[in-house]
Amino acid sequence: MAGRTQDGFAGQRVLVVGAGFMGAGIAQVCAARGLRVSLGDVSQPALDRARAGIVASLQKLAGKGQLTESPQTVLDRIDFGLALSPAAEADWIIEAALENLELKLKLFAELDRLARPEAVLASNTSSIPITRLAAATAHPERVLGLHFFGPVPLMGLVEVVKGQNTDPEAFERSAEFIRFLGKTPVKVARDIPGFVMNRVFSAAFREAVDLVAEGVVSPEDLDAGMRLGYGWAAGPFEIADNAGLDTCALINRFLVSVGEKNLTPRSDLVERLVAQGRVGRKVGKGFYRYTPDGKRQPWRDEG
Numbered sequence: 001m002a003g004r005t006q007d008g009f010a011g012q013r014v015l016v017v018g019a020g021f022m023g024a025g026i027a028q029v030c031a032a033r034g035l036r037v038s039l040g041d042v043s044q045p046a047l048d049r050a051r052a053g054i055v056a057s058l059q060k061l062a063g064k065g066q067l068t069e070s071p072q073t074v075l076d077r078i079d080f081g082l083a084l085s086p087a088a089e090a091d092w093i094i095e096a097a098l099e100n101l102e103l104k105l106k107l108f109a110e111l112d113r114l115a116r117p118e119a120v121l122a123s124n125t126s127s128i129p130i131t132r133l134a135a136a137t138a139h140p141e142r143v144l145g146l147h148f149f150g151p152v153p154l155m156g157l158v159e160v161v162k163g164q165n166t167d168p169e170a171f172e173r174s175a176e177f178i179r180f181l182g183k184t185p186v187k188v189a190r191d192i193p194g195f196v197m198n199r200v201f202s203a204a205f206r207e208a209v210d211l212v213a214e215g216v217v218s219p220e221d222l223d224a225g226m227r228l229g230y231g232w233a234a235g236p237f238e239i240a241d242n243a244g245l246d247t248c249a250l251i252n253r254f255l256v257s258v259g260e261k262n263l264t265p266r267s268d269l270v271e272r273l274v275a276q277g278r279v280g281r282k283v284g285k286g287f288y289r290y291t292p293d294g295k296r297q298p299w300r301d302e303g
C-alpha cells in the first residue's frame with residue numbers, strides 16, 4: 001500500500017502511459033524525486049523524443065543548479081518501453097496518452113486488469129470526466145485525476161480530481177503524493193468537465209480567440225495586456241501555443257460534445273490553425289512563430 005507520510009513514497013514505482021509532452025515531464029519529475037519510473041508509449045519515435053527531451057531538460061536544470069544529482073543518475077531511473085506490463089509492479093499509474101475518450105477507456109480497462117489492487121490509477125486528462133474513465137474499470141474507487149500542468153518540470157500546480165466513486169483515502173493520499181513530488185495540489189471535490197483550472201482558462205481563452213478572430217486585437221497585444229494588466233505570467237495565446245493547439249482543439253471538441261459550449265470559442269480559428277499545421281511551439285508555429293532557438297515572434301503572413 002502506498003505510504004501515508006511523504007517518506008512513505010520513497011522507493012515506490014510509477015508507470016506513466018504516454019511519452020508525449022506531458023508524460024515525459026511527469027516521468028522526469030517522478031525520477032528526480034528518486035522514484036523508479038517506467039515510461040510507456042505505442043510509438044518508438046515518441047519514446048526516443050521523450051528521452052532526448054528529458055536529457056535536455058535535466059541538463060538545463062543542472063546548469064541552473066536546480067538538480068541535486070547528475071542528469072544521468074535521474075535518467076537511469078527511467079525505463080522506456082512499448083509494453084504496459086510494468087503496470088503489474090506499479091504503485092502509481094499515471095495515464096497521459098492522447099486526449100481521446102475511446103483510447104483512454106480502452107487503456108483504463110487494460111491497466112485496471114494488470115495493476116495490483118492497491119495501485120492508484122490516475123489520468124492526466126484535461127477535460128474527460130474521471131467517473132467515465134473509472135466506469136471502464138472493475139475498481140472505480142482507485143481511479144482519480146492527477147492533472148499536471150506543462151511544462152511539468154517547471155509548473156508547480158497539479159489538480160487532484162475526485163471521481164464520483166473515488167475512495168476518499170486514495171484522494172488524500174494522492175494529494176500527499178503530489179506534495180512529495182514538490183508540487184502543490186489543488187483538490188477538486190467534484191468531477192465536472194474541464195475540472196476547475198481549465199474551465200477558468202477556457203472562459204478567458206474563448207473570449208481571447210474570438211476577439212482575435214474578429215480582428216479586434218492581435219494575439220501579442222492581448223497577451224501583453226493579460227501579463228501587464230492582470231499579472232498573468234503568460235498570456236492565453238502563449239499558454240495555448242505551449243500546450244499545443246491540437247490538444248486545445250481536442251479539449252474544445254470534447255467540451256462541446258458534453259454541452260459546455262460556453263467554454264469554447266464561437267470562431268473556428270483554433271481548428272483552422274491546426275488544419276494548417278500551426279499546432280504551437282512544438283512545431284515552431286502556432287499563434288506565434290518560433291525561431292529555431294525557441295524565441296517567440298509575432299506571426300506574419302509571409303508564408
Ligand SMILES: NC(=O)c1ccc[n+]([C@@H]2O[C@H](COP(=O)([O-])OP(=O)(O)OC[C@H]3O[C@@H](n4cnc5c(N)ncnc54)[C@H](O)[C@@H]3O)[C@@H](O)[C@H]2O)c1
Nearest residue numbers: 018019020021022041042046096097098099125126150243
Ligand atoms: N499539453 C498540455 O499542456 C496538457 C496539460 C495538461 C493535461 N494534458 C493532457 O495530457 C494528455 C497528454 O497530452 P500531451 O500534450 O502530452 O499529448 P502528446 O500528443 O504530446 O502525447 C500523447 C502521447 O500518447 C501516445 N499514445 C497514443 N496512444 C497511446 C497508447 N494506446 N498507449 C500509450 N501511449 C499512447 C502518443 O504516441 C503520444 O506520444 C492528454 O490527455 C492531455 O489532455 C495536456
